[in-house]
Amino acid sequence: MFKPTPFDRAVEAGLGNRFLRRALAHTTATVTAGRLATMAEIGGFQPLRERAAASRDRVLNRLDEYLERTEAAVLRAGGHVFWAETGQDVADYILKLAREKGVRTVVKSKSMVTEEIELNPALEWAGLEVFETDLGEYIIQLAGERPSHIVLPALHKSRQEVARLFEEKLGLAYTDVPEDLTRAARQALRRRFLEADMGITGANFVVAETGTVVLLENEGNIRLTTTLPRIHVAITGIEKIVADFDDLVPLLKVLPVSALNLKMPGYASFLTGPAGEKGEGPEEFHLVLLDSYRSQVLAEPDFRQMLRCIRCGACLNVCPVYGHIGGHAYPWVYSGPMGMVLTALARGPAACQDLLLATTLCRACAEVCPVMIDQPAMFLKLRRLAMEGRGPILTGAAAAAAGLYASPPGYDLAARALSIAGRVLLDAQGRVRLGPEVIKKMGRRRRLPRPAQTPFHRLGPEKEEA
Amino acid sequence: MSEPISDVSRRRILERVRRGLRAFEPPPVPLPGPTPEETPAPGADLAALFQKRWEILTARFHRAENPADLEAVLLGLLAPLAGKSAIVSDHPLLAAVDVDAVLGRAGLKRLAASVPEAAAAEVGLTGAELALASTATLVLTSDHPGDLIASLLPPVHVALVPRSGLVPSLAQALPRLTARPLPRAMVLVTGPSKTGDIELTMVLGAHGPGRAHAVLLDWV
Numbered sequence: 001m002f003k004p005t006p007f008d009r010a011v012e013a014g015l016g017n018r019f020l021r022r023a024l025a026h027t028t029a030t031v032t033a034g035r036l037a038t039m040a041e042i043g044g045f046q047p048l049r050e051r052a053a054a055s056r057d058r059v060l061n062r063l064d065e066y067l068e069r070t071e072a073a074v075l076r077a078g079g080h081v082f083w084a085e086t087g088q089d090v091a092d093y094i095l096k097l098a099r100e101k102g103v104r105t106v107v108k109s110k111s112m113v114t115e116e117i118e119l120n121p122a123l124e125w126a127g128l129e130v131f132e133t134d135l136g137e138y139i140i141q142l143a144g145e146r147p148s149h150i151v152l153p154a155l156h157k158s159r160q161e162v163a164r165l166f167e168e169k170l171g172l173a174y175t176d177v178p179e180d181l182t183r184a185a186r187q188a189l190r191r192r193f194l195e196a197d198m199g200i201t202g203a204n205f206v207v208a209e210t211g212t213v214v215l216l217e218n219e220g221n222i223r224l225t226t227t228l229p230r231i232h233v234a235i236t237g238i239e240k241i242v243a244d245f246d247d248l249v250p251l252l253k254v255l256p257v258s259a260l261n262l263k264m265p266g267y268a269s270f271l272t273g274p275a276g277e278k279g280e281g282p283e284e285f286h287l288v289l290l291d292s293y294r295s296q297v298l299a300e301p302d303f304r305q306m307l308r309c310i311r312c313g314a315c316l317n318v319c320p321v322y323g324h325i326g327g328h329a330y331p332w333v334y335s336g337p338m339g340m341v342l343t344a345l346a347r348g349p350a351a352c353q354d355l356l357l358a359t360t361l362c363r364a365c366a367e368v369c370p371v372m373i374d375q376p377a378m379f380l381k382l383r384r385l386a387m388e389g390r391g392p393i394l395t396g397a398a399a400a401a402a403g404l405y406a407s408p409p410g411y412d413l414a415a416r417a418l419s420i421a422g423r424v425l426l427d428a429q430g431r432v433r434l435g436p437e438v439i440k441k442m443g444r445r446r447r448l449p450r451p452a453q454t455p456f457h458r459l460g461p462e463k464e465e466a
Numbered sequence: 467m468s469e470p471i472s473d474v475s476r477r478r479i480l481e482r483v484r485r486g487l488r489a490f491e492p493p494p495v496p497l498p499g500p501t502p503e504e505t506p507a508p509g510a511d512l513a514a515l516f517q518k519r520w521e522i523l524t525a526r527f528h529r530a531e532n533p534a535d536l537e538a539v540l541l542g543l544l545a546p547l548a549g550k551s552a553i554v555s556d557h558p559l560l561a562a563v564d565v566d567a568v569l570g571r572a573g574l575k576r577l578a579a580s581v582p583e584a585a586a587a588e589v590g591l592t593g594a595e596l597a598l599a600s601t602a603t604l605v606l607t608s609d610h611p612g613d614l615i616a617s618l619l620p621p622v623h624v625a626l627v628p629r630s631g632l633v634p635s636l637a638q639a640l641p642r643l644t645a646r647p648l649p650r651a652m653v654l655v656t657g658p659s660k661t662g663d664i665e666l667t668m669v670l671g672a673h674g675p676g677r678a679h680a681v682l683l684d685w686v
Contacts, residue, residue: 023665023666026666027666030666047498050496050498051498054495054496054497054498057492057495058495061487061492061495062487063483063486063487064480064483064484064487067479067480067483068480077650081472082472083472083475083476083479084475085475085478085479089475093472133673134663135661135663135664135672136661136663139663139664152662152663152666153663154663154664155663155666157664158665159664159665159667162664178664178665178667178669179669181664182661182664182669182671182672183671185672186671186672186673189673190585190673194581194582194585210648212648218659218660218661218672219659219660219661219672219673219674220618220659220672220673220674220675221672221673223614223618223653223673223674224618224619224673224674227614227615227618227651228581238479238483245640245644246640249636249637249640252636260662263600263601263656264601264603264654264656265656266655266656266657266658266659266660266674267653267654267655267656267659267674268653268654268656269651269652269653270648270651270652270653270654271650271651272648272649272650272651273650275608275650275651279608279611279650280580280608280611280612280614280615280651281608281614281650281651289479291479291482291483295479295482295483295485295486296482296486297486298483298486298487298489299485299486299487299489299490300489301489301490301492304486304492
């Protein structure tokens with residue numbers, strides 16, 4: 001009953017990794033510093049987040065209409081649209097396209113939706129060469145690892161680790177200078193960009209009115225991915241639709257600030273359809289609309305708001321739990337508060353019992369979310385659903401305990417009883433001294449604070465003066 | 467290319483979406499007013515604001531009062547790159563000078579502004595349609611062939627910016643961009659290419675140009 005779960009082990013691993021903890025502390029502090037000041041400069045966080053949330057809800061509440069509008073616009077612009085129910089459908093479509101068009105090499109930009117559906121292994125297994133081009137993603141691709149942050153995927157890697165990785169995989173003479181490593185990656189990937197037959201990206205947003213795919217970046221790899229190869233495939237979850245350019249403006253303002261405290265990303269591309277045979281860009285454009293769990297989430301009054309998420313990573317950056325354990329501790333590709341909700345919604349709350357405990361309910365995530373998602377409210381609902389999945393006895397016991405604590409006399413009684421029990425069962429150091437062996441063993445990993453004689457809520461005003 | 471399988475998926479996805487929308491009545495979405503803007507004070511010097519913010523991005527700003535001035539500015543920029551190659555877009559702003567002559571005097575060879583030849587170039591010369599002062603952002607579009615490639619492949623990018631294209635921010639730029647057929651591709655460029663993926667150390671020139679120059683043309 002008290003065996004450590006895989007999540008427990010992952011947490012211990014994260015906590016024990018000193019470099020990771022320093023990197024997390026440094027990264028989260030750096031990208032959050034000055035965020036509110038920047039928001040104030042561009043119009044004020046509260047007015048902007050209200051408009052950004054409204055832009056998202058406007059589409060989500062009429063998603064069918066906007067999906068049809070998007071499709072019509074992309075077709076008008078000369079592109080193709082593919083509707084995919086599952087990740088497998090996406091892979092099948094791309095592989096079919098690759099076979100028909102003689103595609104052998106693919107360059108890819110960082111796209112969380114492609115991580116979600118594990119696209120790369122599917123393409124590679126079928127014989128395609130796939131190159132991640134975002135520097136962080138390129139590093140973890142070479143290392144065979146998962147991203148540890150949705151915006152900064154390789155933050156868990158030291159420069160020495162990257163140096164050794166490039167030495168081994170690229171035959172580069174050892175150097176841990178970031179400029180040299182970046183230049184090596186630039187050179188290695190530039191060749192791939194020029195040879196690639198197909199470029200695959202995600203989409204930050206898709207504008208329904210015009211069928212325009214919006215892609216934000218700082219490196220330039222997305223521009224190369226969407227300009228050089230003759231086929232561009234953009235994969236998007238169905239929830240990333242925005243009605244028109246006016247609705248896009250507040251989102252374009254809050255996303256770069258929330259992600260990296262930048263007023264504008266280095267490059268923002270707005271791509272509408274293919275360039276055609278003579279143009280400066282791909283001959284063919286394909287938009288893939290992925291449902292997966294999204295239409296189910298849409299149906300839930302408590303959870304539809306999660307579809308507003310614009311993948312900025314702000315909630316990760318302020319989460320005290322994420323900040324101590326890092327992205328790899330989480331079981332899926334999404335981590336931090338948004339990861340907890342999305343994982344539980346995609347896999348079912350009952351399968352995510354321990355994950356749903358990975359919160360202090362401090363509400364920092366809800367405070368920084370640029371589209372006003374209330375993650376903690378959803379944690380509580382998901383926990384309830386997970387509990388209900390455990391059967392009537394445990395649910396009843398949990399409900400009874402909750403009921404007892406909810407009433408003042410019940411709380412008083414419980415506090416006194418626990419105070420007495422605590423002083424009987426625990427020794428002076430807070431270790432369990434009485435009880436079954438299994439409880440004593442648990443007590444070796446955790447020491448409980450010794451209860452006070454008088455419960456806190458019984459301490460009168462005299463204590464304050466003293 | 468509407469495959470039968472895609473039609474089935476399309477129908478099923480839309481059905482599930484519609485069912486999801488019927489599941490409950492969402493609270494009404496407020497219709498907020500126009501987006502709050504960081505508006506520079508009326509009569510603000512947009513050029514000075516653009517310059518200040520552009521230079522913070524580790525990019526270089528130049529100004530030319532007339533075509534002769536522009537020639538001198540370009541020669542100054544390009545001379546250090548003597549022996550290397552350049553690509554030049556079709557943007558009409560570049561017709562203000564005899565580009566081939568300038569390149570010749572600076573000692574650079576001109577390559578075609580299309581792949582694969584363009585990949586060997588050290589510097590790309592482009593125009594720009596608009597410039598946003600508040601964020602120091604240049605707007606380049608596919609309307610002028612070569613603008614996109616020349617601002618992307620070479621390690622150095624030089625953009626000619628018309629004074630009349632300088633606007634306070636995106637809110638003023640969008641009506642101008644959407645008032646005519648939307649360009650097939652638009653890129654908003656804010657400074658040089660950069661990355662912080664290795665230990666959050668900022669490095670310029672990740673995949674795009676590491677050195678970006680904006681030349682403001684006062685007479686255009």
